[in-house]
Amino acid sequence: MFRGRRSRLVGMAYLAPAVIFVLVFTVYPLGHMVWMSFHNWSLITPPRWVGLGNYQRALADRQYWVSFLFTLKYTAMITPILIVGGYLLALLTVERSPLRRLTRTTVFIPVVIGLGVSSLLWYWLFSADFGPINKALMDLGIISKPVLWLGVDADLSNLAIIASVAWKVMGFGMILFVGAIQAIPTDITEASLVDGASFWQRVTRVILPLTLRSVLLVTLVSVIGSLLAFDQFYIMTAGQPQNETATSVFYIYLNSFPYLRLGYGAALSMILALTILAFTVVQLLLTRRSHA
Amino acid sequence: MWASGAKIEAAGPGDEPLVGDGVKQVLQFTRDMVKAGNVPEGARSENGETFHLQFGSGKVGMMGTGNFNITLARQQNPKMDFGIALLPGMAPNSAASFIGGDLVVVPKGSKRVDDAVNFMKFLLSDQVQVEVYAKALNLTTRTDMVDNKYFQAEPLVQDVAKALEVGRTPYTLTFFEQINSPQGPWLKMLQRAYYSDDNLDTVIADAKAAMKTIANQ
Numbered sequence: 001m002f003r004g005r006r007s008r009l010v011g012m013a014y015l016a017p018a019v020i021f022v023l024v025f026t027v028y029p030l031g032h033m034v035w036m037s038f039h040n041w042s043l044i045t046p047p048r049w050v051g052l053g054n055y056q057r058a059l060a061d062r063q064y065w066v067s068f069l070f071t072l073k074y075t076a077m078i079t080p081i082l083i084v085g086g087y088l089l090a091l092l093t094v095e096r097s098p099l100r101r102l103t104r105t106t107v108f109i110p111v112v113i114g115l116g117v118s119s120l121l122w123y124w125l126f127s128a129d130f131g132p133i134n135k136a137l138m139d140l141g142i143i144s145k146p147v148l149w150l151g152v153d154a155d156l157s158n159l160a161i162i163a164s165v166a167w168k169v170m171g172f173g174m175i176l177f178v179g180a181i182q183a184i185p186t187d188i189t190e191a192s193l194v195d196g197a198s199f200w201q202r203v204t205r206v207i208l209p210l211t212l213r214s215v216l217l218v219t220l221v222s223v224i225g226s227l228l229a230f231d232q233f234y235i236m237t238a239g240q241p242q243n244e245t246a247t248s249v250f251y252i253y254l255n256s257f258p259y260l261r262l263g264y265g266a267a268l269s270m271i272l273a274l275t276i277l278a279f280t281v282v283q284l285l286l287t288r289r290s291h292a
Numbered sequence: 293m294w295a296s297g298a299k300i301e302a303a304g305p306g307d308e309p310l311v312g313d314g315v316k317q318v319l320q321f322t323r324d325m326v327k328a329g330n331v332p333e334g335a336r337s338e339n340g341e342t343f344h345l346q347f348g349s350g351k352v353g354m355m356g357t358g359n360f361n362i363t364l365a366r367q368q369n370p371k372m373d374f375g376i377a378l379l380p381g382m383a384p385n386s387a388a389s390f391i392g393g394d395l396v397v398v399p400k401g402s403k404r405v406d407d408a409v410n411f412m413k414f415l416l417s418d419q420v421q422v423e424v425y426a427k428a429l430n431l432t433t434r435t436d437m438v439d440n441k442y443f444q445a446e447p448l449v450q451d452v453a454k455a456l457e458v459g460r461t462p463y464t465l466t467f468f469e470q471i472n473s474p475q476g477p478w479l480k481m482l483q484r485a486y487y488s489d490d491n492l493d494t495v496i497a498d499a500k501a502a503m504k505t506i507a508n509q
Contacts, residue, residue, distance in 0.1 A: 046401070145333075238474035241483065242480060
């Protein structure tokens with residue numbers, strides 16, 4: 001009995017740093033955010049209890065729902081591009097050869113630079129007056145005058161930002177897919193070759209089903225990341241034109257900090273967090289079903 | 293708009309924003325500039341990152357900016373001969389300027405008011421005004437400190453310092469939400485005025501209503 005109690009204490013001691021980390025950096029901030037959402041608080045005045053007032057305000061806040069719907073649209077558009085693009089790149093570079101390793105590295109490099117830096121870079125690339133994209137298109141005769149990629153037309157701005165984010169992020173999915181594909185036992189793929197399966201038959205009937213968990217994982221990460229999109233829209237369009245490209249997090253940021261409405265920002269954050277939680281639960285259920 | 297006698301922001305609840313003929317006059321003037329092709333197309337998608345580069349193109353007569361840009365403009369365009377003028381109003385010889393960006397405030401309920409006031413006095417002292425602000429070619433807060441050795445060595449900054457006499461600082465707790473916010477009514481008003489054919493009275497009325505709502509919160 002003494003040994004059992006002692007080994008439990010030792011186990012808890014090993015767990016303690018991780019538990020403390022989670023308590024300090026996750027549980028406490030989350031709890032504080034929930035508390036803030038029930039108050040009006042501008043930082044320069046004491047917090048004032050308002051109960052569900054912030055949530056009622058959020059339900060009637062037209063701009064928040066415009067931003068939320070735009071965020072969903074952005075997520076729905078970029079996620080398939082990242083998954084399909086990342087998977088195709090993985091299929092292209094999965095073999096263990098120097099050239100393919102070099103290609104994988106080259107595609108992965110943008111993943112390690114910050115999204116803010118990437119957004120600034122692409123802002124310059126898309127610049128109507130100074131960017132090389134318009135210059136190249138005009139030199140090739142594809143366009144006759146510079147295109148205003150950002151901040152003028154919402155759909156065009158969205159497409160431009162999707163292109164920039166896909167360039168930056170697709171390598172992450174590719175690396176995860178490469179790992180999953182390389183983990184498939186070679187006798188399975190050899191057996192399919194012996195059976196006369198074509199490349200696409202091997203991909204659709206063997207490789208894809210056996211890497212479905214990775215696909216679902218990358219989908220989950222992409223969806224969460226896209227629902228939390230902020231940097232690229234803040235830097236590249238500032239929500240223009242007329243707030244049509246302002247995402248949920250952009251609106252939450254404005255309310256929380258420049259507008260000094262921390263309580264309201266916290267309530268908006270809670271609504272977004274619960275939405276992401278709902279997506280995650282659906283994702284986990286799908287993963288469990290695929291495993292079964 | 294200030295130089296044309298207009299008032300812009302709503303100072304607080306019940307205050308009226310965008311008052312004066314200068315508001316519509318300036319919007320009409322700038323709308324006409326856009327329609328006449330006197331504004332680069334790229335300005336529509338400008339977020340501030342590249343607007344200073346237009347100045348170096350040689351096709352821009354005037355760039356509205358602050359004294360912080362003097363050194364930058366000179367570095368980027370070493371062969372360009374440029375000067376400083378105050379932002380003009382509609383009437384001849386009218387001018388105004390925006391002073392600020394950095395605020396020193398004592399929050400209500402502060403328990404260290406005396407310390408805060410002492411710090412403010414330190415910032416406004418002769419030595420700090422000259423040896424910190426003026427030395428870095430930042431405008432001094434005190435107009436009586438404008439005549440200093442650093443500004444004397446830099447004539448362009450002396451011209452900028454004239455803005456202190458006609459400059460204003462907006463006074464409202466909701467300045468960011470009314471004016472600076474990328475989702476705010478001020479930017480919406482300017483965009484509608486410049487890039488649409490919406491009736492300017494309607495554009496101004498809509499912005500006014502939105503700014504009043506913000507100020508009344």
